[in-house]
Amino acid sequence: MSASRSRQAAADLLIETLDNRRTLDEAMELSETYGALTGPDRGFARAMASAALRQLGRIDKGLAPFLNRPIETAVPPARALLRVGAAQSWILDTPAHAVVSETVNAAKQWARARSASGFLNAVLRKAVNDRTAFDAAPATSVWPDWLTVELMTSLGVEGASALARLQMEEPDLDLTVRDEGFAEDLAKRIGAKRVGLGSLRVASGDVAGVEGYRAGDWWVQDAAAAIPAQLLDIEPGQTVFDLCAAPGGKTMQIAAKGAKTIAVDRSKTRLQRVEENLERTNLREAVEIVAANAETWSPDTLADAILLDAPCSAFGTLRRHPEGAWIKGPDDIARFPEVQLRLLKAAAGLVKPDGTIVYCVCTPLKREGADVVAAALKDAGLERAPITAEEAGPFASALTGAGDLLTLPQDGFAHDAFYISRLRRTA
Numbered sequence: 262m263s264a265s266r267s268r269q270a271a272a273d274l275l276i277e278t279l280d281n282r283r284t285l286d287e288a289m290e291l292s293e294t295y296g297a298l299t300g301p302d303r304g305f306a307r308a309m310a311s312a313a314l315r316q317l318g319r320i321d322k323g324l325a326p327f328l329n330r331p332i333e334t335a336v337p338p339a340r341a342l343l344r345v346g347a348a349q350s351w352i353l354d355t356p357a358h359a360v361v362s363e364t365v366n367a368a369k370q371w372a373r374a375r376s377a378s379g380f381l382n383a384v385l386r387k388a389v390n391d392r393t394a395f396d397a398a399p400a401t402s403v404w405p406d407w408l409t410v411e412l413m414t415s416l417g418v419e420g421a422s423a424l425a426r427l428q429m430e431e432p433d434l435d436l437t438v439r440d441e442g443f444a445e446d447l448a449k450r451i452g453a454k455r456v457g458l459g460s461l462r463v464a465s466g467d468v469a470g471v472e473g474y475r476a477g478d479w480w481v482q483d484a485a486a487a488i489p490a491q492l493l494d495i496e497p498g499q500t501v502f503d504l505c506a507a508p509g510g511k512t513m514q515i516a517a518k519g520a521k522t523i524a525v526d527r528s529k530t531r532l533q534r535v536e537e538n539l540e541r542t543n544l545r546e547a548v549e550i551v552a553a554n555a556e557t558w559s560p561d562t563l564a565d566a567i568l569l570d571a572p573c574s575a576f577g578t579l580r581r582h583p584e585g586a587w588i589k590g591p592d593d594i595a596r597f598p599e600v601q602l603r604l605l606k607a608a609a610g611l612v613k614p615d616g617t618i619v620y621c622v623c624t625p626l627k628r629e630g631a632d633v634v635a636a637a638l639k640d641a642g643l644e645r646a647p648i649t650a651e652e653a654g655p656f657a658s659a660l661t662g663a664g665d666l667l668t669l670p671q672d673g674f675a676h677d678a679f680y681i682s683r684l685r686r687t688a
């Protein structure tokens with residue numbers, strides 16, 4: 262019974278994400294079937310849903326030979342259970358008899374799926390014995406076709422393929438340590454590897470169980486996401502604006518360097534996360550939190566430095582949030598370059614002459630990275646302050662000819678894809 266409940270919960274998570282266009286984190290909050298599970302059943306349900314989302318396009322290609330209609334035409338519970346069954350067999354190596362019997366049982370016990378149980382049984386019995394089409398599907402078919410074209414246009418065929426292969430692996434957990442001086446010691450105690458510019462890496466798992474969580478000694482932040490704030494080169498006491506700050510990963514880095522930090526975000530809900538994160542890490546007093554649109558916000562003083570982590574398509578974080586490839590479409594991401602350019606131009610007016618702006622986006626799409634920076638350099642009173650190989654350290658191979666960073670799998674260890682440019686106000 263509990264084995265089939267975990268299959269039903271995994272399928273429910275897929276319906277919440279793919280049909281109702283929510284993130285997997287939101288789905289796990291909302292799904293009552295998932296919420297009712299405990300212990301290993303809950304962990305297995307999450308693992309099945311996560312594996313299915315991570316390789317969704319390949320799974321659909323793998324199932325296609327056993328279906329006489331496109332999978333999209335199946336009713337949502339049947340479609341979701343098919344994908345859950347395939348993910349168990351082809352990715353999680355669940356024994357064939359358990360895949361078929363427990364996934365079909367899940368359908369029989371689920372009113373909305375009951376009528377599809379015979380169909381599921383027939384398809385899954387074939388699928389567990391034949392993964393040929395799944396194995397033959399190219400890595401880039403983890404994404405919908407339109408996104409593969411987008412990523413190939415920005416990164417080339419090999420670059421996009423490398424990103425897709427990375428998405429198929431379960432990512433580790435990266436931590437940023439509040440007090441850099443304790444990083445080495447903490448790394449030893451929790452058995453972490455040092456990666457990037459001072460991040461610690463542990464296997465993914467229960468975050469709150471890692472030593473130092475409650476004391477606020479560290480926070481979760483991908484090794485590439487930790488770079489932008491490091492490039493600000495802040496002196497203690499300087500005024501730094503963190504525009505687009507929530508949930509506050511980079512705000513904490515800036516505050517931990519002793520800067521007078523103003524964290525601006527237009528989402529009051531997301532600013533609550535900033536507040537919680539600052540409280541937990543004992544950095545709350547160093548930061549003023551402002552709910553405002555950074556395009557029109559007019560503070561009393563100019564900043565010594567600004568970090569602008571602009572809203573973006575977030576396709577550089579698909580290995581952590583693979584559902585992003587399926588719940589966003591071309592129309593959802595079309596507006597970003599204009600918004601990013603407006604925010605960058607606004608930032609140029611908020612920093613002192615000679616002051617630094619670090620612009621970053623967690624996407625490898627050229628039109629949200631290099632193209633936005635090129636447009637701002639034309640008429641926003643900014644010049645590039647190229648990032649040096651010494652500053653980039655293990656990310657040096659990610660430096661562009663112009664001195665920006667585009668962090669991709671080429672750096673030799675897995676991390677998110679970010680575009681980062683450092684600019685200076687000229688007058």
Ligand SMILES: C[S@@+](CC[C@H](N)C(=O)[O-])C[C@H]1O[C@@H](n2cnc3c(N)ncnc32)[C@H](O)[C@@H]1O
Pocket residue numbers: 504505506507508509510511512525526527528531553554555556570571572573
């Ligand atoms: C990529 S996230 C920022 C992540 C954050 N810097 C961190 O490291 O944790 C982008 C943020 O921009 C905010 N945002 C989008 N448009 C904005 C605007 N016009 N003004 C201020 N914040 C904005 C969103 O609410 C979102 O929280």
